[in-house]
Amino acid sequence: MRLDSPAELEAFRQQVRTFIAEHAPGRKTRAGVRAPEPELMQAIREWTARLYAAGYLGIDWPAEYGGRPDAHPLEQFIVVEEITRARTWPAVGAGTLAAAAIIEFGTDEQRARFLPRIRTCADVWCQLFSEPDAGSDLAALTTRARREGEEFVVDGQKVWTTNGQHADMGYLLARTDSGAAKHKGITAFAVDMRTPGIAIRPLREITGTTDFNEVFFDGVRIPAENVIGKVGDGWRVAMSSLGHERSGVAARGVELVAALDDLLGLAAERKVEDRPALEDSATRQAIGELATRVYVNTAIVNMAQSRMASGTHRPADAQLGKVFFSEINHDLAAYGVELQGVDGILAEGDPEALSDGWWQDAHLYSRAYTIAGGANEVLRTQIAERGLGLPREPR
Structure with a gap:
């Protein structure tokens, strides 16, 4: 470790x-x-x-x-x-994710065309994988791409597209063979987000911000030269590029330690019965429990990094870390709001809100971490089946 x-x-x-x-x-x-x-x-x-x-x-x-x-x-x-x-x-953007696919599966022409523009950020990329009925079960995607000469014509809808409103390019999965098995017949594409027929609609979230988007494809024409890898091999391309995108695990330990430090600062500032909250035994016990979980999370992150670096990572490592992190993150944010007492109902923009409503925003956003990258309920099943070798859930 x-x-x-x-x-x-x-x-x-x-x-x-x-x-x-x-x-x-x-x-x-x-x-x-x-x-x-x-x-x-x-x-x-x-x-x-x-x-x-x-x-x-x-x-x-x-x-x-x-x-x-x-x-x-x-x-x-x-x-x-x-x-x-x-x-x-x-x-x-999703440039590093797209680059992983292009480096491993792309043509020399694609590497020479796309990689320098990712490096200079001349192109911001977005990830066009999830759909309204294909989130945790990504292989259920129904966006279609049919071949017409030297182009593919795409129709369908994507959702939860972060930075879609800013993107120049998209890393797209679409079904090119509806008769193939579920994980087959999917093809990966690089798509210019300015292509006619693409409509981007921002989604206003409970936080009040628009981080995600719906993206609609209506007769969108993509040159065949923009296929990443082989036609029908998009599932392998996508899974490989996601496997290369490991650096995000590094943020999990630091992010929670920083939030814990902020929570300690808030507890020192707030009062419980006219004393600093940190002098209250119930507050100290609650923060102590959260701190224990934060540092266990750091150990999990260190273990995952060590295994990734040595090539010995296990199938359930990523899922286990994501579930553990997302649930601690939620509980930290929730306690940050609770610790404010009645001031916890104030939000960003209110002049009386502590830390400009950061805790309230973090709490509202925290549920997203339990869904993004695979819902925790689905990941628990994967941990059981792939990590612990338990019998498969009845299908």
Whole structure:
């Protein structure tokens, strides 16, 4: 398990920390995976490009496209940890996810065309996987792509598309063979989001923000040269690229430790019977329980990183970590609101709201983490079947 780092990695961490302090586009004011406001996009595009240019993103890319394949495998985790610790914006969009698919399955022409534009953030990508009836069961997707000469014509709907309103390109899964088995007959595409027939409709959430979108395809024509991998092999392309997208696990430990620190600060500020809440035994007991879970989560993150770095990760590692993190995150945010007493009903924008309503926003958003990336109920089944080898649930 990763418990400490060698000197060269700590030197790299300090280098990253200095870079972030000098170039980051400011503090991220809302919890979770959020889409930037339009006025922030240019600064975040420039920030993303700087991260790539400095070699802090795309570390595992081929050297001819700017990667450092001989870098220590934990460097990518350190970069994510330090961005999260600084509470600034990560790279915008799904470019790293699309790049993983293009590097492994794309043609030389696709690599030369798309990868440099991802690095400079000339193109922001979005992920076009989930559908209204194909979220946790992604293989149930029904968006169709039919071949017409040198083009595919796409009809259907996607949903929960983060940054869809900002995207230049989309990483799309569509069904090209309706007669094939469920996980077969799916093809992966790179699609220009400005193509006629694409309609993007922002979804207003309970937080009041529009991080997600519905995306509709009505006779959208995609050149056949934009197929990523082989026609009908999109499921393998998608699963492989998702498997490469491991650095997000690094944020989970840092994010919860930062939230715990904020909770301690709130408890020191709030009063219980005219005393600081931290002097109240019930408050200390509640925070102590949450702190224990936070540091168990950190141990789970360290274990997952160590296994990823050594190539010994297990089928249920990612699911276990995601379930544990998302439920602690929810409980931390909920207690942050509870600790405010009647002030907990105030929200962002109210001049009397503590921390400008950060805890309230975090609480409203926290349920998203229990659904995004696979609903926790579904992931528990996967942990049981794939991780523990228990009998499969009756189908």
